[in-house]
Amino acid sequence: MKKNLLVLTFLAIRLNVYCQPAVKIFAFEQENLPGTIPSGLKDENGNPQKKAAAKKNYFIYLSFKRTYKVVPLQIFIKGKAFPIQTNDIQTTPVEYVSNTIPGSPEKMILVPKTTNKVLEIKVGEASMQDKKNSYIQKLSNKNDIVIAYLWNKKKYFTTLKKFKKLESKANE
Numbered sequence: 001m002k003k004n005l006l007v008l009t010f011l012a013i014r015l016n017v018y019c020q021p022a023v024k025i026f027a028f029e030q031e032n033l034p035g036t037i038p039s040g041l042k043d044e045n046g047n048p049q050k051k052a053a054a055k056k057n058y059f060i061y062l063s064f065k066r067t068y069k070v071v072p073l074q075i076f077i078k079g080k081a082f083p084i085q086t087n088d089i090q091t092t093p094v095e096y097v098s099n100t101i102p103g104s105p106e107k108m109i110l111v112p113k114t115t116n117k118v119l120e121i122k123v124g125e126a127s128m129q130d131k132k133n134s135y136i137q138k139l140s141n142k143n144d145i146v147i148a149y150l151w152n153k154k155k156y157f158t159t160l161k162k163f164k165k166l167e168s169k170a171n172e
Helices: 002-014 134-142
Strands: 024-033 055-064 071-077 080-082 084-089 094-098 106-111 117-123 145-151 154-160
Touching (some): 024 106, 055 145, 071 117
Antiparallel strands (some): 145 154
16 A cells, blocks of 8 residues: 555656646846936927936746746736746857946856756736735735746746846946
8 A cells, every 4th residue: 555655646746746847037137227318408398308217127037847838927026017928048048248348248147058948038018907816915025026827727836036136237
């Protein structure tokens, strides 16, 4: 009886019946600073122009086994829901090149070399008005990023406590 139970438990774990897949998040946040506006500049109605607010660029990637069929559904960033689009990344490592010092570009590895499948998650501009259930609210309170995804027809969540920061990007 013990051998049969042990074999069934092993098969269940092997087939991932009892647990969700290992999905790793790589997430980076970058301030996108607006350029300066010359003083005294007015718009077409004669009103003074105001400086645009700083925005954030997000570089978010999911990594998981190639055999898994994981479909990201939704992302919550610092408690706000955003629409997403995904792109398959064909080659790793994924690098970011910073040109803050002219003539001396700096490379940073966002996703290390892996044999896993890597998805890039593009975050939409406007946050969505989405009713969060208490579980999502609890996850959002403790983590900067919460990603809902579908796997084997079930909804799961993966989280990341904090974004890694990239150098600010200044626009002219």
